[in-house]
Amino acid sequence: MINNYIKIAFRTLLKSKVFTAINVFGLALGLATCLLIVFYVFDELSYDKYNVNADRIYRMNNDIKFGGNEGSYATTPAVAAQELKSSFPEVEEVVRLKYGGKMWIRKKNQNIPEIQIVYADPTVFNVFTLPMIEGQPATALKGTHSIVITEKAAQKYFNTINALGKVLTFNDTAFYKVTGVIKNVPQQSHFNYDFFLPMIDFERSRETAWFNNSFHTYVLFKPGTDVKKFEAKMPAFLKDKAEPQLQRILEMTFAKLEQSGSYFRLSLTPLTQIHFNSTIKESLGEPGNITIIYIFSAIALFILLIACVNFMNLSTAQSSSRAREVGVRKVLGSPRKYLVIQFLTESVLVTFAGAMIAVFAAWIFLPVFNQMSGKELTVTPQVVAGLLPLLLVFIIVVGFIAGSYPALFLSGFQPIEVLKGKLAAGFKGGKLRSSLVVFQFAISIFLITATIVIYSQLKYIQNKDIGYSREQVMIVHQTGSLGREKAKMLKHEVEQLAGVKSATLTAFLPTASSDNTTSLFKDATLDARQALQTSVWAVDKDYLPTLGIQLKAGRNFSEDMKTDSNAIIINEAAAAVLGYKDPVGKTLYSIQDGEKKLTQSLHIIGLIKNFNFKSLKQSVSPMILEAADEWYSLSVRVNSADITTTRAQIASKWSAFSPNVQFDYSYMDDDFNRLYFAEQRMGKISVAFTSLAIVVACLGLFGLAAYAAEQRTKEIGIRKVLVASLSTIVGMLTKDFLLLVLIAIVIASPLAWLFMNKWLQGFAYKTAISWWMLLAAGFGATLIAFATISFQSIKAALANPVKSLRSE
Known part of the structure; x- marks a missing residue:
């Protein structure tokens, strides 16, 4: 009996090669995407669980x-x-x-x-x-x-x-x-x-x-x-x-x-x-983001649901060709449950084929996904052993879910009405199919909007005035290996190069992770109510001009001023916390020895404008610059006319001082972009997932368009005989679907605005979600839907009306 179901299922699927291929391809896309995201999510959720006593x-x-x-x-x-x-x-x-x-x-x-x-x-x-x-x-x-x-x-x-x-x-x-x-x-x-x-x-x-x-x-x-x-x-x-x-x-x-x-x-x-737990600062390693896990899991589920919906729509699109088969089977005494089993068998076979292709596709595209996500996911024998039983359950469950509606729908045809040619009277579930189309495109519009907002925020970050100039700044790393005196000599020789404007020695840079925090006080009594918790960076006199940080009041450090050993420059955020409108000339106190309560007086000689020395997810906090020897990296502002030559000259100088240490450098604008690698990665993955969701949704729309054209074949033939134009027929077939897309836009746009607005709350400095972003997402989805529907509509409108009317 089972062999018979499988044999008939194969024959039936091979009769409709195009629809079968679309079904398999749609499910394969959905399942492959789901598998990749499942790998990602399980990898993220497994952090630190390798420890035997992880729970303690x-x-x-x-x-x-x-x-x-x-x-x-x-x-x-x-x-x-x-x-x-x-x-x-x-x-x-x-x-x-x-x-x-x-x-x-x-x-x-x-x-x-x-x-x-x-x-x-x-x-x-x-x-x-x-x-x-x-x-x-x-x-x-x-x-x-x-x-x-x-x-x-x-x-x-x-x-x-x-x-x-x-x-x-x-x-x-x-x-x-x-x-x-x-x-x-x-x-x-x-x-x-x-x-x-x-x-x-x-x-x-x-x-x-x-x-x-x-x-x-x-x-x-x-x-x-x-x-x-x-x-x-x-x-x-x-x-x-x-x-x-x-x-x-x-x-x-x-x-x-x-x-x-x-x-x-x-x-x-x-x-x-x-x-x-990304809210806790100074953690070892790069923290993850549980919100991304939730988002990706939801996307995986949605794309899989879209694929299952497509299967339902594409199966019902073939209902006319299967209706007479169902009618004959019922007249010959076939119970409905056998028909249901037959259709579910076909569904499971399609799902099995899609799953096999999905596994192969996920394996093939895993390196690409790793590159986008920054992971090192691999398919090991342990993964395969754990995946096989899950995949088997998956095939059965998805096969039954995806095939349940077509099975119940097709097996419910009344044989008398079908054999009399009254097929249209037996169709039900039009509202359900319309709802599914709205669901598909609402997800697609949501993802398009999210992608536009993510890239708008990344562009905003790249173009925002952050209070310092990161362009044309080369950072020479490893100068700490030279020692203080050699590092200073290297700096001096580099400054003499024609392509160099200025250079500074310090380990504290806005694009680096190094930081140093301490407490300062407004008076020598160390009154906690007049304290300032602040970052303190050791810099030299060339730090401000090299990074283009603007001095708002007072002066910069000077080698000619011996008192600058106790001098500091503060930013606007520090002045605001201290309550100073004009901080230049004021004195702050630091704790030198907590045991003996020895303090050190620090004189404010300058006020700088705020600059973003941390991620734009955080507001600018108090900052103190102190004059001190630092030699762990050399930042060089170079002339943009010939960067390649200047870089080679700096490398030559480095080799003269340290022939055994490889010349290691980076550019500050590249380091800045790396601060937002997670957002860039999320943007790339969003584009990929959005594209897949649109492709899978369009397959479903293609199926419904085929279904609609099939049901209105006679009507189209009569209209053509009555000299209806091509545009009239295409408009008649597309307007109902475009209305569903418009409904999806109305549903998805406010939801996308709410969710992406919440995502933007994670940034202290952020772009606004403009009306054009929602409009662009809606217009893009409508254009894609129209292109998909028009293919079937034009095909039906160009068909010979004689053939459609002759089959009446």
Whole structure:
């Protein structure tokens, strides 16, 4: 019986090759898109779950409101970890991580820059699941100048994973002995380091200050610990441990501090939620975006639903040719359930064919998707083993859902009416089909609008006045490897080049992730109510002219002014928090030593206009520039006339100073664009998904147009005999469909405005959603729909009326 159903299904599908091909292609597109998005979503949701004790690991955060600044930070004091372990029996283990920054590791006669470097406590292997291939986890990071590396790093520097006992040279001055080799840290980790240095080698790891937060602290709780109750103990813990220092520095208790409107608090974030918690600053690694997960999941579901809707529409479009078959079968005594099974068999076969093509297409286009999404997704045997049963269930479920309406619809024909030629009377569900078309195009219009808004925001970001000039600025990296004096000499020689306008030595750039925050006070008593929480950047006298930052009042730093060692320049945001209309000449105070309460006076010599030194998702916050020696990167403003020649000359100068270190540079405008890589990536994926949604929706519209033309064949023939024009017939066939598209525009436009307006709220500086964006999306969808419908309409209008009337 089953063989018979399959045999008949094959024969039936092969009779209508075009419609079958469209059905299969539509389902394949929908399923392939769904598979790619499922890979992406599962990859995002799997972050940090490779850790055996992931459900018991939490990161300690520091929540601060002080000096006009409020936020949550992923960093805590150096002393917090050990105090937590010794104070609470429910804490099984703690570990601190401290990002090591960029360093240069020698390989033969070349120094190679590495950034995946971290200082870690020896307990890192007790908390995180980092399987060791060679070495002893308990002792690997206990000694000074020991190092644990990943197998990838071992292969890179020693051409083997058997690297135990070998030595790595850092910055030409420090030698580290390999005491352990671990497996590569999984990509699905919120941190991904290749070199683990012992925390004991980091000078500040033994600090006892409670208000100097620069370490990432992780807590492994004992099984059964109520983390909420533990977190409730944090205020008392902080009061006991940190309040004596607070009283020495600010002469305040935590209670009085909170009464003044400020606070310092500790909180916890579960390890598996770190990747999506983008509101906490200074987290290790690039945070994900749970909103994108929701959006992509919804898109996958919508495209799949559109594909299923197409199948229904295309199946009903063939109903006339199947009606007599159904009538004859019923007259011969075939029960309706057998007809339903027959049609569902056809549906499952089409779905199976579409699924097989979809799997192959997803595999083929996975590298392209990886490039767009920034992922490294791969199809492994484990993925295939897990996918096969899901795919089987998927085929059956989708096959039954997509084929249910056609099966019930076609099997419900009354045989007498069909055999008498009264087919039209047996058709029902016109409203349902119209609703499905509206649904399809509403999604398409929504996606078109979203794509237009995303690209408008990216264009706005690129063209906005950000307060500094990033064009024609070349950044020479790795100057820290030269040392202070050589770096200054390099700068001096570079400045003499004809194609160079100016140059500045500093590690603090608006397009870099480096930052340094501290608290300053308006008076020497360190009154917390007159505090300023601010970023402090060390720069030289050439910083402002090189980056084109505008001085609003006062003067720039000068080498001729010896007092500039205690001079600072502040931005407008800092002046606003301090309440200064004219800050030049005023004095601020910083804490030099919290234990002895020593302060340092800083004289304001200049006021600069605000410039965006962070992402445009954040408003400009207080900024202080201080004159100090920094030599970790060299920023050069070059003449645009001949950048290539100037770059070659700078590279030649670099080779003279550091022949063993490769010339490493970037352009500031490229670095700026990389800050918004996630938005650019989202824009590219939105274009791809929008295009697929439109293609799949148009297939459904094509099916309905074919259905409508088929039902009105006789009418069209009579109208042509009565000398109706081509435009009249095309207009008659298209107007109903275009009305459905207009209804979709009315539904989708306000929804798209609401959702995209909410997305834009994530930017402090954003474009407005203009009426033309909604109009362009609606017009584009209407034009695409008209082109799709016109094909079938013109085809029907050009048909010979004699043939259509002869079949009456």
